[in-house]
Amino acid sequence: MFDWFQTFxxxxxxxxxxxxxxxxxxxxxxxxxxxxxxxxxxxxTHTPTIPQQPxxxxxxxxxxxxxxxxxxxxxxxxxxxTSNTPSFNSNISSELLLFTLKNILSNFTTVLFTSxxxxxxxxxxxxxxxxxxxxxxxxxxxxxxxxxxxxxKYRTINYTQxxxxxxxxxxxxxxxxxxxxxxxxxxxxxxxxxxxxxxxxTFNIDPQYFLQTFHIPxxxxxxxxxxxxxxxxxxxxxxxxxxxxxxxK
Numbered sequence: 737m738f739d740w741f742q743t744f745x746x747x748x749x750x751x752x753x754x755x756x757x758x759x760x761x762x763x764x765x766x767x768x769x770x771x772x773x774x775x776x777x778x779x780x781t782h783t784p785t786i787p788q789q790p791x792x793x794x795x796x797x798x799x800x801x802x803x804x805x806x807x808x809x810x811x812x813x814x815x816x817x818t819s820n821t822p823s824f825n826s827n828i829s830s831e832l833l834l835f836t837l838k839n840i841l842s843n844f845t846t847v848l849f850t851s852x853x854x855x856x857x858x859x860x861x862x863x864x865x866x867x868x869x870x871x872x873x874x875x876x877x878x879x880x881x882x883x884x885x886x887x888x889k890y891r892t893i894n895y896t897q898x899x900x901x902x903x904x905x906x907x908x909x910x911x912x913x914x915x916x917x918x919x920x921x922x923x924x925x926x927x928x929x930x931x932x933x934x935x936x937x938t939f940n941i942d943p944q945y946f947l948q949t950f951h952i953p954x955x956x957x958x959x960x961x962x963x964x965x966x967x968x969x970x971x972x973x974x975x976x977x978x979x980x981x982x983x984x985k
Contacts, residue, residue, distance in 0.1 A: 737892060737893070737894035737897070738891040738892060738893045738894060739894055739897055740877075740880050740893050740894070740897075740898050740901070741855075741897075741898070741901040741902075744849050744850070744854075744880075746853050746854065746855060747850075747851075750851060750852055750853050751853055752853070753851065753852045753853055754852065754853050754856045754857055754860060755852075755857075756847075756852070757847070760809060760840075761844060761847065761848075762862070763807075763809045764809065764840060764841070764844045765844075765862060767802075767805075767807050767809070768802065768841070768879075768882075769867075769875055771798060771801065771802055772874070772875045772878035772879060772882070773867070773871055773874065773875055775793060775798060775878050776793055777793055777794065777795065777878075777881060778792060778793060778794075779792070779793050795881075795882065795885045799834060799837060799838065799841075800834070802837060803830060803833040803834055803837055806833075809840070810833060810836060810837055810840070811828070813836055813840060814828060814832065814833075814836055838886060841882065841886055842886040842887065845879060845882060845883035845886060846883070846887075848879070848883075849880070849883055855902065858872065858873075858876045858902060858904065859904060859905065859907075860907075861907065861931060861932040861933075867975070867976065868975050868976050868977070869904045869905075869906065869976055869977070872904055872976075873898075873899050873902055873904055876898075876902060877893060877895055877898050877899075880893055880898070881893060906976045906977055907932075907933055907976065908933070909929075909933040909934070909935055909973065910932075910933065910934050910935065911935050911937065912934060912935065912936045912937065913937050913938075913939075914936070914937070914938045914939070915938070915939045915940075915941065916938060916939070916940045916941075917940070917941055917942070917943045924939070924940040925937070925938070925939055925940075925955065925958045925962075926938040926940075927961075927962065927965050929965075929969050933973060935969070
């Protein structure tokens, strides 16, 4: 069995390099993640057109399925390197699409596994909010397998050791509070969150009303909007956990 982290150790100079250097890297990662999420090389699968005839999952089939989606970055690269223009989409052969995609993915995985701190990237918000820990780990090992395949060095990776060395953890939420003072004759509360599980809570307190009454109005009117926001956030946040987290804790 191939020990991935022993062979592809993270260079000391890459320890702080946890972001892709170009927007193309992020576009490529976001594009291929759904393909790698449920990909099991060598396993039999059934096609919708011929369900009784299973086919074997392979990286060649995976790449063919990718080019069928016609990602925009793929055409952009072709336009930059050929005389084709966007009006000639239909004239681009599948062979050229496949060749270009292989080059893009080969460069992408090379940068990821040799020039960046890929372990921290696998722990980061790049894999949120759609994926559980097990799904993130599966995407990560499939990226490693894809790298070996594209460089004609495919070997069976020790997946148990890979998962132990990767050591993925849930990304915890962060709370950020802010207070403003405007004359609205009431208190206002705003709650927002981003894809990195940062929660921003902003209170507005009317200073004139407070100085006159020394009383802070009730938050009861915000219970329903808060519950609506919380349900949406909780359903996303809980996906990364292997166990059930209780919504009221």
